[in-house]
Amino acid sequence: MYGNAYIDPNDKATAMTAGEDPKKLEEFEARIARGEKIEPMDWMPKEYRKQLVRMIEQHGHSEIIGALPEGTWITRAPGFRRKLALMAKVQDEVGHAQLLYSAAETLGKSREAMINDLITGKSKYSNVFNYPAFTWADACIIAWLIDAGAIINQVANAKGSYGPYCRALDRICTEESFHLKYGHDNVVTLATGTPKQREMVQAALTRWWPPIMHFFGPSDKISNHTEILMRWKVKMATNDDMRQQFLNMYVPKIWDLGLTLPDENLKKNAEGKWEYTEPDWEEFKRVINGGGPCNAERLAVRRNAEERGRWVREALNTTESKYIVPLA
Amino acid sequence: MIKSLDPRITRAEINLENTIEPLRDLDQWETYEVFHQKKRGDQHMHVGIVHAPNAEMAFIFGKEQFGRRGLSVNIWVVKTRDVYVSDYEDSDIYDTVPEKNYREAGGYKVMDKINKFKKGF
Numbered sequence: 001m002y003g004n005a006y007i008d009p010n011d012k013a014t015a016m017t018a019g020e021d022p023k024k025l026e027e028f029e030a031r032i033a034r035g036e037k038i039e040p041m042d043w044m045p046k047e048y049r050k051q052l053v054r055m056i057e058q059h060g061h062s063e064i065i066g067a068l069p070e071g072t073w074i075t076r077a078p079g080f081r082r083k084l085a086l087m088a089k090v091q092d093e094v095g096h097a098q099l100l101y102s103a104a105e106t107l108g109k110s111r112e113a114m115i116n117d118l119i120t121g122k123s124k125y126s127n128v129f130n131y132p133a134f135t136w137a138d139a140c141i142i143a144w145l146i147d148a149g150a151i152i153n154q155v156a157n158a159k160g161s162y163g164p165y166c167r168a169l170d171r172i173c174t175e176e177s178f179h180l181k182y183g184h185d186n187v188v189t190l191a192t193g194t195p196k197q198r199e200m201v202q203a204a205l206t207r208w209w210p211p212i213m214h215f216f217g218p219s220d221k222i223s224n225h226t227e228i229l230m231r232w233k234v235k236m237a238t239n240d241d242m243r244q245q246f247l248n249m250y251v252p253k254i255w256d257l258g259l260t261l262p263d264e265n266l267k268k269n270a271e272g273k274w275e276y277t278e279p280d281w282e283e284f285k286r287v288i289n290g291g292g293p294c295n296a297e298r299l300a301v302r303r304n305a306e307e308r309g310r311w312v313r314e315a316l317n318t319t320e321s322k323y324i325v326p327l328a
Numbered sequence: 329m330i331k332s333l334d335p336r337i338t339r340a341e342i343n344l345e346n347t348i349e350p351l352r353d354l355d356q357w358e359t360y361e362v363f364h365q366k367k368r369g370d371q372h373m374h375v376g377i378v379h380a381p382n383a384e385m386a387f388i389f390g391k392e393q394f395g396r397r398g399l400s401v402n403i404w405v406v407k408t409r410d411v412y413v414s415d416y417e418d419s420d421i422y423d424t425v426p427e428k429n430y431r432e433a434g435g436y437k438v439m440d441k442i443n444k445f446k447k448g449f
Contacts, residue, residue: 039416041415041416042416068334071334071336072332072333072334074336075335075336076335088396091392091396092396095392095393095396098378098379098393099376099393102359102376102377105359110353110356111356111379112350112351112352112353112354112355112356115351115356116350116351119348120350132333133333134333168376175397296344297330297332297337297344300330300342300343300344300345300346301330301337301340301342303346303347303348304340304342304343304346306348306351307346307348310351310355313355313356313357313381314355316357316381316382316385317354317357317381318381318382321354321357321358321381322358322409323353323354323357323358323359324358324359324408324409326359326361326377326408327361327408327411327413328374
């Protein structure tokens with residue numbers, strides 16, 4: 001699972017191709033237009049490399065941090081089968097991070113550098129994981145709806161232009177389909193269960209709705225270089241288009257269960273577009289910049305894991321180890 | 329100490345303000361290429377990499393990463409730096425003559441000759 005990459009809207013679109021050899025750039029863009037994949041050793045604009053590293057790395061961090069709110073409920077999952085399934089899901093998420101970090105490494109950033117940027121707060125990860133999973137139902141809503149959002153994003157990105165990222169995403173999407181089914185099963189169980197269970201799942205849905213609306217990132221009106229990233233097939237769909245697709249696929253499924261969403265303006269209009277109250281983007285910015293309820297805990301937990309595991313990693317290392325950039 | 333909703337985190341007694349030394353180079357070890365075989369008799373397929381301090385650990389990580397669902401009977405791991413690779417810039421080394429039917433079975437048709445030979449018998 002994962003949220004859409006957060007791209008600083010203040011980056012200047014015009015600066016993105018500054019200083020590039022126009023001939024090479026033209027050739028590169030023609031390859032992408034023909035549907036070819038760009039591979040690790042190929043020529044690419046500096047900004048293409050930079051945006052991809054940022055995006056793939058953020059995606060990897062989101063998988064690692066996303067394991068934390070869900071992992072909260074492993075010890076108290078209701079029943080053996082659900083505990084097994086949740087452990088499997090959390091393990092998948094961590095496995096996805098490994099695949100993604102490997103893809104980012106092919107662009108020349110080491111895994112150590114990525115982890116350092118995560119634990120110092122320099123790199124972002126999906127904003128939704130800065131919110132806590134108060135009850136078992138929160139973990140169920142995450143597994144269903146956050147993973148649903150992630151799939152929309154990942155299926156789109158799997159058709160992007162960078163080969164190693166696409167290959168990682170193909171493998172990831174297969175596993176995510178289990179997460180989605182598992183999450184839906186959990187939510188349906190609660191929503192069709194006792195009044196207490198229904199109340200619990202409704203409360204979780206109400207809590208998670210604002211972060212879910214934030215999930216695909218700020219409205220396209222705010223971002224000023226979507227166009228070039230889409231031409232380079234780094235970004236495959238606009239934030240607003242993905243949000244529409246999500247609403248179209250999942251709001252009816254939510255309403256089918258007799259659950260309500262905390263937005264009076266949410267409805268499909270005559271043109272088939274979803275209308276909704278504009279999410280609070282100030283809140284989104286506040287949380288992504290460290291002000292959310294769990295940011296500090298998430299990073300402290302990661303720093304702790306790196307620090308307490310360090311002696312083991314060092315003890316296993318040998319002096320003859322030598323790192324080279326992975327091949328594909 | 330963090331008092332978390334997650335009892336595992338509360339038990340770990342983590343200081344919210346902990347600071348750590350940055351990870352140094354090779355903290356995450358070098359990489360191994362992983363080859364996975366679904367069933368006996370299939371070719372091993374390259375599936376990706378793992379970071380590991382030695383081949384045994386690379387195998388364990390490879391098994392967790394690429395063999396945790398579906399069929400698996402065997403995994404090979406090999407250090408990335410031990411793989412001898414050709415350079416894409418040199419891909420003209422694979423160029424050859426366009427017409428290569430001299431090395432295909434279909435390039436050898438003798439029935440005409442045989443029939444002609446038999447007729448003239």
